[in-house]
Amino acid sequence: MAKQAQSFFLEEWLLSIIVIGSNKSGSVHSSSSSAQAIIQAWADLRDSFQHQAFHTHHLQALRILVFGYALSSSVSTCFRRTLDILLSIWGQEGGPSGSISQGLMLLHLIEWVMSNLLNLRSLDKIDLVKELLESVNRTHCSFAVLMAAAGLLRAINRSGSSGFMHLKNSAEERIEIVAKDFVSITKGFDYNGNHPRVSLLSQCIALALARSGSLSYKSSLLVSLALALLTEVFPLLCIYNKVLKFPEENWTAVLDEIKHHLSSVIFKEAGAITGAFCNQYASADECSRSTVENHMGLLSGSLLVASTGKGDACWPGR
Structure with a gap:
């Protein structure tokens, strides 16, 4: 008799991630932190209901968590529309502007939804997801689409099934487009850390590639990972520039920023991101390898100038 597919409640699935994360380190530990954040948001909503009070921070929790249940329980006619709305709320007037924590919550939310759909062989909804990834519209936020595709890819890779290659290809193609x-x-402008939207997208690409599992080699993925490692994971040039910019008595602010970075998700995922980079580099052609090595060489030169105090170095234009 075939094993009956099992559908888990969101809290149960997230708690299972936390249990696994408590016994491991690295990227799994970060997954645990993301799961805890979602559970906390759910607890906040319950508290809001019990005390009949609704505050600003409840809005984001409501948008994320209710969407998860809506996607898992809605009929096919509503499923596509719900997913459309979910990918469009960021960047809209009155909506959230986007953050790493929200991106990770979206990634694991989609992973949970798609894990259930794959287990239940809900082919109609699976086809709708594939169709959406192949026809993204202008209202969809890039980082949201990216993290949704990564969540889908993670669910497929963790399922161990080879029967969803068409869906995996669609997810990989969407990540490549982003x-x-x-x-x-990022071509032609100086990377000095003053581009928050670019920084968010860079970090999300790196985290998406680190968490989604095995991906086929693409030159854009290799370059994106290299840029993320050089400017987001290890932002040495940005730090040197700030040290040079501020007088010594104001270096406390720089030290506080460094401490904050050391506790950030992107830094804690350095090992997993580097692993994803190495996997892409191993499959790269000579042209792509040379491009990445040139970036590293230019950064080394800029760091040398900054460290010797001979100028306010910035990320060289590409």
């Missing part, structure tokens, strides 16, 4: 756009928009 990475290509990112590489394109």
Whole structure:
């Protein structure tokens, strides 16, 4: 008799991640932190209901968690519309502006939804997800689409099934499109840490590639990972510039920023991101390898100038 597919409640699935994360380190530990954040948001909503009070921070929790249940329980006719809305709330007037924590919550939310759909063989909804990834519209936020595709890819890779290659290909293609756009928009400007939207997208690409599992080699993914490692995971140039910019008596602020970075998700995921980079680099052609090595060489030169105090170095234009 075939094993009956099992559908878990969101809290049970998230708690299972936390239990696993408590016994491991690295990227799994960060997954545990993300799961805890979602559970906390759910607890906040319950508290809001019990005390008949609704505050600003409850709005984001409501948007994220209710969408999860809506996606898992809605009929096919509503499923696509619900997913459309979920990918469009960021960047809209009155909506959240986007953050790493929200991106990770979205990634694991989609992973949970898709894990259930794959287990239940809900082919109609699976086809709708594939269709959406292949026809993203202008209202969809890039980082939200990216993290949704990564969540889908993570669910497929963790399922151990080879029967969803068409869906995996769609997810990988969407991630590649976002990475290509990112590489394109970062050409020709100085990377000095003053581009929050670019920084968010860079970190999300790195985290998406680190958490989604095995991906086929693409030059845009390799370059995106290299840029993330050089400017987001290890932002040495930005730190040197700030040390040079501020007088010594104001270096306390820089030290506080460094401490904050050391506790950030992107830094804690350094090992997993580096692993994803190495996997892409191992499959890269000579042209792509040379491009990445040139970036590293330019950064080394800029760091040398900054460390010797000979100028206010910035990320060289590409």
